[in-house]
Amino acid sequence: MLPVVLLSHRGPASFRRTPSGLTAKRGAGGLVTALMGLAEHLDEAVWVCAAATEADAAVAAEHEGHPVEIAFAPEPQLVDADTSVDLPTLNVRLVDVDRDRHDMFYGQIANPLLWFVQHELYGLATQPDVTAVTHHAFAEGYVAVNEQFADAVVEEVQSRGGRAIVLLQDYHFYLVGDLVRRRCPDAIISHFVHIPWPGPDAWRVLPTDMRERLLRGLLGCDVVAFHTTRFARNFLACAQELLGLDVDLHAGTIDLGDRTVMARAYPISVDVDAVEKLAASEEVAARRATLADTLLVDDRQLVVRVDRTDPSKNIVRGFRAYELYLEAHPDAHGRVGMLALLDPSRQDIPEYSEYVAAIQREARRVNDRFQRGGWMPAEVRVEDNFPAAVAAYKQFDVLFVNAIFDGMNLVSKEAPLVNERDGVVVLSENTGAYEELQDWVVRVNPFDVAGQAEALSRALAMSQAERHERLAAIRAHVREHDIAGWIEGQLADLDRCVASAAPR
Ligand code: ADQ
Numbered sequence: 001m002l003p004v005v006l007l008s009h010r011g012p013a014s015f016r017r018t019p020s021g022l023t024a025k026r027g028a029g030g031l032v033t034a035l036m037g038l039a040e041h042l043d044e045a046v047w048v049c050a051a052a053t054e055a056d057a058a059v060a061a062e063h064e065g066h067p068v069e070i071a072f073a074p075e076p077q078l079v080d081a082d083t084s085v086d087l088p089t090l091n092v093r094l095v096d097v098d099r100d101r102h103d104m105f106y107g108q109i110a111n112p113l114l115w116f117v118q119h120e121l122y123g124l125a126t127q128p129d130v131t132a133v134t135h136h137a138f139a140e141g142y143v144a145v146n147e148q149f150a151d152a153v154v155e156e157v158q159s160r161g162g163r164a165i166v167l168l169q170d171y172h173f174y175l176v177g178d179l180v181r182r183r184c185p186d187a188i189i190s191h192f193v194h195i196p197w198p199g200p201d202a203w204r205v206l207p208t209d210m211r212e213r214l215l216r217g218l219l220g221c222d223v224v225a226f227h228t229t230r231f232a233r234n235f236l237a238c239a240q241e242l243l244g245l246d247v248d249l250h251a252g253t254i255d256l257g258d259r260t261v262m263a264r265a266y267p268i269s270v271d272v273d274a275v276e277k278l279a280a281s282e283e284v285a286a287r288r289a290t291l292a293d294t295l296l297v298d299d300r301q302l303v304v305r306v307d308r309t310d311p312s313k314n315i316v317r318g319f320r321a322y323e324l325y326l327e328a329h330p331d332a333h334g335r336v337g338m339l340a341l342l343d344p345s346r347q348d349i350p351e352y353s354e355y356v357a358a359i360q361r362e363a364r365r366v367n368d369r370f371q372r373g374g375w376m377p378a379e380v381r382v383e384d385n386f387p388a389a390v391a392a393y394k395q396f397d398v399l400f401v402n403a404i405f406d407g408m409n410l411v412s413k414e415a416p417l418v419n420e421r422d423g424v425v426v427l428s429e430n431t432g433a434y435e436e437l438q439d440w441v442v443r444v445n446p447f448d449v450a451g452q453a454e455a456l457s458r459a460l461a462m463s464q465a466e467r468h469e470r471l472a473a474i475r476a477h478v479r480e481h482d483i484a485g486w487i488e489g490q491l492a493d494l495d496r497c498v499a500s501a502a503p504r
Contacts, residue, residue, distance in 0.1 A: 001491075002188065002498060003044035003160040007153055007176060008169035009106075011049030011092055012036050013076040015056050022055060024076035031169070031194070033271050034483045036072065038491075039090050044160060048152050050102070051094040060094040067091040067156070095152050097145055104141020106172070108134065112349055114171045114214075117205050118195050119312040119405045130207055138210055143175060146217070150179035157184045165494050168221070170194050175213065178220025188497045190223040190490060194268070195407040196432075197231035200241040215243055219254065222497045223262045225490060227408045227432035232263040266489045267436055270413050272482045279390050279418035287391035295337050295379070296395065301460055303338040304396035304423075306389045306411045307403075308345035309356045309382065314402045314428070314446050315340065316355075319362040319378065321402070321452030326370050326377060329457060334375045336460060338400075341392055343384045356382065390414075396423040398459045401431060404446045408432035412441075416474040422467040424459035425474060426452070436477065440470040 012032050013024045026032075039045040046067050051057040059068060059078070069079040071087045079089055097105070113134065116122050128134075153176060157164045162184055168176050168191040177189050203211045215238060218224050226232045232252060239254045239261075240247040246255040254261040278284060295302055303322070307313040322338050329336075342359065346352040363378045370377045381388070393399075393415035401412045409431040416425060427434050427441040434443070444455045 001042070001165075001495070003164045004039070004042050004046075004167060005153055005156045005160070005164050006035055006039060006045065006047045006167045006169070007049070007149060007173060008032075008035065008047070009050050009110075009172040010052065011094065012039070012047055012072070012090060013070050013092065014052045015059050015078075016053060017055045017058075022059070022078065024070065024078065026072070026076055031268075033274065034268070034487060035167075035169075036090065038487050046091040046093055046156050048093045048095060048149065048156060051096040056094045057096040060096050065093070065095075065152075067093040093152055093156065095149055097148060101141050101144050101148075104137035105145035106141075107349060108137035109142040110172045111346055112351055113206075114174075115195065115312075116351075117202060118171065118198060120196075120198055120202055121311050121404065122205060124205065128205065135207075143213075146173055146175035147179060149173060150176045153180050154183045157187050162186050164188075165491075165498070166190070167192070167490075175217035176220075178217045181220035186501075188494050188501065189221040190225055190494055191218055191221045192225045192266070192490070193231070193235075193407070194227070196405045196430075197226055197234045197238075198405075199234045200238045203238055203242060211242060215239065219256065219261050221261060222259075222501075223264055223490075223493060225264050225266050227265065227267050228435045229265045230435065231407075231432070232265045235263045262493075264493060266486055267432060267481065268408050268410070268486045269478060269482045270410055270417070272417060272479055275390065275414050275417050278387065279394060281387070283387045284391045284394070287388050288394055291339075291391055291395055295339060298334070300334075301336045301397040302395055302421075303336065303398045303400050303456065303460075304341070304392045304415070305338070305400045306341045306392060306415070308343045309352065309359060310345050311351060311355050312404050312406060314404045315342065315359045316362050317446065317449055318400060318402050318452070319359070319366055321449040321456065322378065323366045323369070324449060324453035325456045326366070328453065332460070333370060333372065333377075337376070338378045339392055340378070340380045341385070341389050342380060342382045344382050390418060393418050394420050397421055398456060399423055399425045400456070401425065401427050401433075402444055402446050402452055403428045403431050406431040406433075412437065413474075413478045416471055417478055419471060422464060422471050424462055424467050424470060426455045426459050436481070437474055440473045440477075 010027055012027045015022055015024050039047055051060050069089045070076050070092050071079050071089045073087045122128055163186045166187050166189040177191050236247045236249055239245045252263050363380045366378045367376055399415045401409055412425055412427055412433040425441040426444055428446045429443050430446055442455045442459050444452045
């Protein structure tokens with residue numbers, strides 16, 4: 001296999017200076033875990049990512065921008081000439097981005113502009129205003145930062161003889177594929193888009209030159225990858241309609257004359273062993289017991305939601321739907337509760353901090369209206385706490401996922417794996433996960449709050465036998481299609497690209 005060069009915005013580890021010296025923390029999240037599993041098993045892999053802390057930047061500077069070697073068990077540590085470890089290690093190249101550029105790249109273009117366009121979150125009558133400030137942030141932030149990361153990737157590919165598999169991740173780096181292709185014609189390049197890819201009209205919100213540049217950037221790749229065939233088809237439609245290219249919708253290819261680009265779907269999944277292991281831990285058992293003592297008293301049923309506080313997750317409408325359910329079911333008062341475990345996300349972006357306030361207002365309204373005696377209908381906990389989330393996964397009667405749009409939604413795959421109450425998954429038809437799990441979930445339209453209230457009612461009233469059967473089917477599916485399969489599927493296709501591509 002060719003050497004692998006990975007690029008993602010967040011990396012597998014981040015350093016901090018403490019009084020006792022340099023310490024490192026493992027990067028959070030399923031993606032980091034998944035990619036680490038891949039990178040640790042490859043001798044010649046390197047992971048390019050942004051320096052996230054001052055200590056990261058200092059480590060990068062001490063190594064003159066070259067990759068550093070990090071060992072990952074049990075906790076990450078820098079491997080240098082004085083340390084020798086028998087553990088698997090990973091080469092990580094930390095790219096230090098100028099703070100102002102990074103603010104424009106990340107805080108103005110990637111989040112929120114691209115995120116909002118791709119999740120179709122704008123109310124177009126009033127938003128967005130694409131101003132001179134936006135154009136400036138695109139040119140001096142997004143483009144410049146993409147060029148900086150492309151330089152780093154190119155150096156890594158060239159230092160491996162110019163032939164490598166390049167795995168680019170997500171909406172931060174749409175321009176990198178083309179920039180690498182121009183300087184490394186023999187690289188095999190794939191770009192995985194973790195968020196939805198909407199149809200051509202949604203992209204018309206962006207100025208023509210901006211959206212064309214983004215699309216052309218991706219077309220520098222051999223494979224552009226998504227979670228679902230729906231997003232892959234939308235991408236092909238964009239190439240056809242927005243760039244006038246020759247597209248084969250059936251084969252999933254775009255003909256560029258001298259090259260063909262493939263649009264493919266590889267549904268991401270979870271690390272089944274890791275989730276099950278955490279679910280069996282004492283930490284989760286203790287949290288589960290507390291949860292049961294407070295929320296599951298008197299044979300109550302529990303509706304659980306676990307999300308980042310992102311407007312795309314549709315948390316406010318979720319409370320409105322729950323309110324409608326309670327309104328229609330006085331018999332459920334005192335017998336049903338909702339627990340929302342919310343990871344505070346991107347609080348430096350105004351839309352996001354306002355969203356947290358709106359969530360809290362909505363939950364308070366529901367509670368003010370219906371609470372009685374010792375019963376509080378809705379409980380909101382805003383914290384990043386994965387063990388608490390897993391404890392809640394074990395206990396839900398209904399898992400409520402009503403996202404407006406979501407690339408995949410890993411919560412809907414994690415939670416059924418460890419649930420102990422034959423819980424039912426209520427799932428938005430606009431999540432990537434819906435494409436796989438539709439036969440076993442209760443479907444909801446994210447805008448139809450009345451429909452969501454009915455779905456909650458149906459799920460809470462479902463017979464034990466049906467609940468059991470549906471949960472078992474989801475669990476079997478996720479076990480069979482876990483994170484290893486996601487990676488293997490992509491590498492198998494890229495290997496075919498390698499086999500068919502003579503050095504260019
Ligand atoms: P996210 O938008 O972050 O991911 P999701 O796929 O649901 O959405 O993953 C969230 C992760 O964070 C899950 O592992 C979940 O357990 C965890 N989490 C959520 N709330 C938490 C809390 N309160 N405390 C601790 N952990 C919490 C993006 C895309 C998705 C896509 C993934 C992977 O938006 O559509 O599925 O990347 O590609």
